[in-house]
Amino acid sequence: MPELPEVQTLCTGLRSAIAGKRVERVVLFRENLRYPFPEHLAASLEGTIIEDVQRRAKYILMPCGSHHIIAHLGMSGSFTVGHNALANRHKHDHMIWQMEGGMDVVYHDPRRFGFILLTDRDQWHTHPMIASLGVEPLEDECSIAYMQQHMRHSTRPIKIWLMDARIIVGIGNIYASETLFRARIHPNTPAYACIDKAEMLRACFRSVLHEALASGGSTLRNYKNALGTTGYFQHKFQVYGREGQACFTCNDTIQNITHAGRSTFFCPSCQAEPAS
Numbered sequence: 001m002p003e004l005p006e007v008q009t010l011c012t013g014l015r016s017a018i019a020g021k022r023v024e025r026v027v028l029f030r031e032n033l034r035y036p037f038p039e040h041l042a043a044s045l046e047g048t049i050i051e052d053v054q055r056r057a058k059y060i061l062m063p064c065g066s067h068h069i070i071a072h073l074g075m076s077g078s079f080t081v082g083h084n085a086l087a088n089r090h091k092h093d094h095m096i097w098q099m100e101g102g103m104d105v106v107y108h109d110p111r112r113f114g115f116i117l118l119t120d121r122d123q124w125h126t127h128p129m130i131a132s133l134g135v136e137p138l139e140d141e142c143s144i145a146y147m148q149q150h151m152r153h154s155t156r157p158i159k160i161w162l163m164d165a166r167i168i169v170g171i172g173n174i175y176a177s178e179t180l181f182r183a184r185i186h187p188n189t190p191a192y193a194c195i196d197k198a199e200m201l202r203a204c205f206r207s208v209l210h211e212a213l214a215s216g217g218s219t220l221r222n223y224k225n226a227l228g229t230t231g232y233f234q235h236k237f238q239v240y241g242r243e244g245q246a247c248f249t250c251n252d253t254i255q256n257i258t259h260a261g262r263s264t265f266f267c268p269s270c271q272a273e274p275a276s
């Protein structure tokens, strides 16, 4: 599933390719992804200029004309740019934008958990999916005081707390495991017990996310960036996906436990169990 670094990498690539360019034609190959395509999507976009490509949490925001496009990649979605996409359409290409100058933007999504929405211009932040989101992890708004305020009364495991997008957005399953390894915190530790480590924890998720961004994200199954190439942060994972393998730090065996149905990878020696 694309997480913050992958979505940001995609936004950066898309912005450089299409920002300032006019959409000449929108071709849809089905009526819906996770949700139906907006009724007047083609009519709303054709003739308008995609002015920018921005990210909020894992949403891709594109102001154009009197609208904002809100796109989400779901489990396996991608936008790629290329040429002659209509003639060379691949299976699971569900939408093509023909841009001025002959470039095409293709939305591809085998599992179709992604979606495309339209709001009135500059009203994207009031959309119900976005209005309740927490702070961005790499921005100043993610302060130590803010984190501690939300940790203080939380008995949930810190792994689940870190992934709660109502508090901090964009730290998904991969980066939560990698952050806690780097912070030497056991994933079952109650959030309130980490309150004195908030600054160190923030430094760890920021460094993990920055390094993943610098690597173009992580490629597991379906993720590709706007140019159709893949990221390589997955080669730097310390714990994620390494169950049964030796810890690079201490040689103990990486373990896998489940939180809220998601796998959590950790080293039992580097990340000691909290005293109960």
Ligand SMILES: [Zn+2]
Pocket: 247, 248, 249, 250, 251, 252, 267, 268, 269, 270, 271
């Ligand atoms: Zn270890």
